Amino acid sequence: MHYAVPRILSQSGMLEHFYTDICATKSWPRLLHVIPNSVRPQGVQSLLSRKPIGVPAKHTTAFTRLGWTRVRNRSKCKTPADESRLHLASNKEFGRLVVDAGFFGADTTFTYNTASLEIMQAAKQQGLTTFMEQTIAPMTIERRLLADESKRHPDWPYSDTADAYDELIAREYAEWEIADHVLCGSEFVKQGIADLGGPAEKCIVVPYGVDTQRPPEKKISHDGPLRILTVGALGLRKGTPYVLEAADTLKGTAVFKLVGPAEGLPTGREFPSNVEICGAVPRSQVTDFYRWADVLLLPSICEGSATVIYESLAAGLPVICTHNAGSVVKDGVDGFLIAATESSAIVTAVMRLASECELLKNLSLNAAEKAKNYSMRRYGERLVKVMKLKMRMPSV
Structure with missing residues (x-):
């Protein structure tokens, strides 16, 4: 699913511009491929895998400094609370950078939960349609379920990260309120929003897909268990x-x-x-x-x-x-x-x-x-159909 949405939108002629924090095709990360595979650190290898294939470089802006700072600071996080605070701060900064860079004449934005608020606020002021994807059940639901699990299994690691979670949760509620349409990968996500009194009428379930261009490899036959x-x-x-x-x-x-x-x-x-x-x-x-x-x-x-x-x-x-x-x-x-x-x-x-x-x-x-x-092609068809319908664009 990595970079699937910008690729799908680009192939459908719907992409004006794509923003990301860091990728292997922009700025200095482009040079990392000269490092031989045999001596590449795992972090470099991971960065080189971040290639938005199918998205023209001229339509891509990467905030490399933000992305690299986030990577470095993540390695310093000692607790889940530290990671949540970093996540929140980075998402706010990403939104600010996108707003400052502008919308390139687009009439619609597509964003993701907890990284959407500043972008959608600016987009709505300019009369744009806003789609936001809720990638997981709401944090309030997740927090409640995991707290129950921690009580059942007290010896398993668990951290509530209360202060950071509280602000992220408030951010989710604000994003639901401002979004025109909330895309959900499953009914479980949609129901979670509805159970919290969120705008279920804005929620649209669009199941995902994966790249299945290659036929499945032959399974390893075996006896026994x-x-x-x-x-x-x-x-x-x-x-x-x-x-x-x-x-x-x-x-x-x-x-x-x-x-x-x-x-x-x-x-x-x-x-x-x-x-x-x-x-x-x-x-x-x-x-x-x-x-x-x-x-x-x-x-x-x-x-x-x-x-x-x-x-x-x-x-x-x-x-x-x-x-x-x-x-x-x-x-x-x-x-x-x-x-x-x-x-x-x-x-x-x-x-x-x-x-x-x-x-x-x-x-x-x-x-x-x-x-x-549930191939990537069929996911793209579902996503584009929904977006064009909601944007009042003719389907092809």
Whole structure:
């Protein structure tokens, strides 16, 4: 999904200008490619991957100093509260820089939650239409759900970051108020806004998509236990405690690989013998894990619409996930929808797939078929159609 929206808008002839904080195609980051791969630090490699392919450089402005300052300051953050304060300050500065640079004659803006307020305020003063994407359920909902999880699992890392969160939450409410249209990746996000008394009438659900131009690589055949994969930062928000509880019950039936940053795990704890903590891996290597797996498991407590679900469907993996994951999965067709916070529901779903080979095969075929409607091309079609309708532009 990285840079997907500006690329889609550019290809549709709708993009006047694209603003970002830092990318590999503007200013001094353009020169970093001369560093040999063998000696590139991980941070440089990550920066070089930030290429807005399909977006003309002449239509792109990168605030490189802001982006680089944010990267450097993030490394100094000692607590989640520090990170939240940095996030808030950087988003305010980004908005100010965009407003100062201007709108290049555009009649519409497209922005993202918590980085929108200053931009939309200026845009509305100039009579522009404002679209804002709410990328995850509202912070108030997320905060409430994670606080409940912390009570259930007090030994797991959790920080409320109250002061920074309070201002970010107020910012979200202000953004909903000023936006003409709020795009949501899932019904879970839209319902969260409605539950808080937000403007549900402004919300439009537009599910995402992933690049599926290449056919899925051949899966690794195997005998033995069912192979279960999770992808994402391990911790309370991803429902990792329930993965580990289920894994302990499923010894001999399933093996688990947990891929993602592991800072959210409790220290000094032993994990079930059928669980491998893989840690963070480069995006380019995640496909190897999809080939290894039989099933994706994502019992998330709070998401927007998790990209890993779309990727897994495209790889032909049935998905076991919660409604809170913002999923397009249909229960019993291309995966299973389970209740959040219930490891027993994970056990039941995995046991069924492990014991019913034909069901696993059918769900895998259905997953690959479902993915065809959630390619990047189809996402672009959905997004452009909605925007043109709301902008009163004729669809092509």
